[in-house]
Amino acid sequence: xxxxxxxxxxxxxxxxxxxxxxxxxxxxxxxxxxxxxxxxxxxxxxxxxxxxxxxxxxxxxxxxxxxxxxxxxxxxxxxxxxxxxxxxxxxxxxxxxxxxxxxxxxxxxxxxxxxxxxxxxxxxxxxxxxxxxxxxxxxxxxxxxxxxxxxxxxxxxxxxxxxxxxxxxxxxxxxxxxxxxxxxxxxxxxxxxxxxxxxxxxxxxxxxxxxxxxxxxxxxxxxxxxxxxxxxxxxxxxxxxxxxxxxxxxxxxxxxxxxxxxxxxxxxxxxxxxxxxxxxxxxxxxxxxxxxxxxxxxxxxxxxxxxxxxxxxxxxxxxxxxxxxxxxxxxxxxxxxxxxxxxxxxxxxxxxxxxxxxxxxxxxxxxxxxxxxxxxxxxxxxxxxxxxxxxxxxxxxxxxxxxxxxxxxxxxxxxxxxxxxxxxxxxxxxxxxxxxxxxxxxxxxxxxxxxxxxxxxxxxxxxxxxxxxxxxxxxxxxxxxxxxxxxxxxxxxxxxxxxxxxxxxxxxxxxxxxxxxxxxxxxxxx
Numbered sequence: 001x002x003x004x005x006x007x008x009x010x011x012x013x014x015x016x017x018x019x020x021x022x023x024x025x026x027x028x029x030x031x032x033x034x035x036x037x038x039x040x041x042x043x044x045x046x047x048x049x050x051x052x053x054x055x056x057x058x059x060x061x062x063x064x065x066x067x068x069x070x071x072x073x074x075x076x077x078x079x080x081x082x083x084x085x086x087x088x089x090x091x092x093x094x095x096x097x098x099x100x101x102x103x104x105x106x107x108x109x110x111x112x113x114x115x116x117x118x119x120x121x122x123x124x125x126x127x128x129x130x131x132x133x134x135x136x137x138x139x140x141x142x143x144x145x146x147x148x149x150x151x152x153x154x155x156x157x158x159x160x161x162x163x164x165x166x167x168x169x170x171x172x173x174x175x176x177x178x179x180x181x182x183x184x185x186x187x188x189x190x191x192x193x194x195x196x197x198x199x200x201x202x203x204x205x206x207x208x209x210x211x212x213x214x215x216x217x218x219x220x221x222x223x224x225x226x227x228x229x230x231x232x233x234x235x236x237x238x239x240x241x242x243x244x245x246x247x248x249x250x251x252x253x254x255x256x257x258x259x260x261x262x263x264x265x266x267x268x269x270x271x272x273x274x275x276x277x278x279x280x281x282x283x284x285x286x287x288x289x290x291x292x293x294x295x296x297x298x299x300x301x302x303x304x305x306x307x308x309x310x311x312x313x314x315x316x317x318x319x320x321x322x323x324x325x326x327x328x329x330x331x332x333x334x335x336x337x338x339x340x341x342x343x344x345x346x347x348x349x350x351x352x353x354x355x356x357x358x359x360x361x362x363x364x365x366x367x368x369x370x371x372x373x374x375x376x377x378x379x380x381x382x383x384x385x386x387x388x389x390x391x392x393x394x395x396x397x398x399x400x401x402x403x404x405x406x407x408x409x410x411x412x413x414x415x416x417x418x419x420x421x422x423x424x425x426x427x428x429x430x431x432x433x434x435x436x437x438x439x440x441x442x443x444x445x446x447x448x449x450x451x452x453x454x455x456x457x458x459x460x461x462x463x464x465x466x467x468x469x470x471x472x473x474x475x476x477x478x479x480x481x482x483x484x485x486x487x488x489x490x491x492x493x494x495x496x497x498x499x500x501x502x503x504x505x506x507x508x509x510x511x512x513x514x515x516x517x518x519x520x521x522x523x524x525x526x
Contacts (some may be wrong), residue, residue, distance in 0.1 A: 018259060021516045025430045032062070034055075034064075034190055035186045037051055037068065038071055038187060039187040039188075040084060042191055042231070043229060043230065043232070044268055045078045045268070045269055045270065046075075046268075046269055047071070049072050049076070052072045052075070053068075055068055056068040063102065066101075066105060066109070066238075069089060070108070073085045073086075073089035073116075076088060078272070079271055080275075080308045081311055082312050083314045083318060086318050089112050089116055090319075100436050103138070107150060108150060110133055111130075111153065111154055111157070114133075114157060115157060117129070117319075118160060120312055120315055120316050120319065121435075121439070122316070123164055123423070123425075125438070125439070127158065130158045134154060140407060145185060146333075148182075149183075149186075149192065151178075152178045152181035152182050152192055155175070155177045156178045156195065156196060156199070159171040159174035159175045159178065159199060159203075163202065165422075166206070166424075166460075169207070170205035170227045175200050175203075178192070178196055179196055182196075191230070194220055194223065194224065195236075197217075197219070198216075198220055198233070198236055198240055198284065200213075201213035201216045202240055205243055210247055214241065214244045217244070220237045221237050221241070224237065229270060229428055231265050231270075232264075232273065234261070235262070239273070239276060242254040242258045242261070244283075245248065246280070247410075251285075251288050252282045252288070255281060255285070255288075258277050258280050258281050258284070258379050259281075261277055262281075272308060274304060275301060275304040278297050278300040278301035278304060279301045281486075282294050282488075285297060286483070286484055286485065286488060305429070313432070313435075314431070316435055317361070337509040402520070409446065410454070413446060414450065416442060417450075417451075420436070420439065421466060425439065427492070427494045433448060447459075467504075468504060468508040472509060475489075482517055482520060486498060486501070486502065486513045488514060
């Protein structure tokens, strides 16, 4: 009997010790696992997805699940599968559970949305979300290590938005702020630091400081080669370094750097980065008049871009739908809250009325005037309800005016269009009325009406004229473009075919692209 009791006591003790051990390990273990998952993002996106899903399926912590879903979402984005990326990132727990999320997770959720917008070329929406977040003192003053790397990534993402909008000075300033929040205590910090250096070199190149850019990139490549486990960043650094040689006119060296980068990721599914390398290779071979290599890489570029364009369009439609559903749910939740408050107040009010009624009945024999006051009160209450119901019904002229664009609204839309035209986003093959509507935050019906009324043409005519004006300006001001074939110029400016580009170019400029190029070339030699 004593032996059995002793055995049971030992078993209980072992169970207690094991449970204490698990509790002690749960926090640090997840941070280590999540950091490893983040590191795999830059080694192999498919491995990252498999690894992160294995943790996700065994972890019941809601905040852990959200972090892992974000990593998986980023992996799909790096593969160019933007629809799946948005789908994974949009999965959320029930509202009753979400409302108890920490402040960090609330900020993290907004960062995720800004990141998704940035991936889909919706830079203005991304920029606004980040600007609002970084305006909070509570956030930027945080000393928490996890919060600080999130702030670093917010500044980095804002730098990308500003760089795409051709504001390299502000982009560099944001990268500088990002660096201030990096402490190198884990892989995520180290990788973010290397990314910042690569992006910094790109913006220095925009500021006509190629030597500074080259020095930074050479240091990054040396650092990555020592680690020998980061193919994505290695390829990204080589791709950026090739731009230095392209600007210098050393096309062979540019091709050499691009081939190094491609060899790093050739067997990995980093499709958007591959597509950029293919585009740069075709451009350099075209400059060397190597038609065979140009056509080889241009075909790879066109095919990969077509797949990414389809994914981008589907993801944009999906995310617009998600935003609309979110807004509808928010409105429904507000209505439910209002309804709930109404019935609580109504119940309290009814209880008061019943109490008063009973009280009045008890005093009926002593004071008849009280009954008259109560009846008058009831009549007044019904009258107020009737007035309120009438006030809530919209007037006929108000209904008729809902869909009309006011002069103030038209001016606001025109201002947004003017700012948008400076971003060159109209060169994207994905550009559509719904995408432009999403980018500048204007209803498609209003946008179409304003374009038709003020630009004197429909949406397609408006976009095509912007594209032709852009490429015509480049041909005038950038001699390198005079060496490119018309098919490349058509692809570069966002047209689906050589013939469509030629037709529209002639309708806008009055001459074919070849004649225009000849005229520009003559004016340069004369």
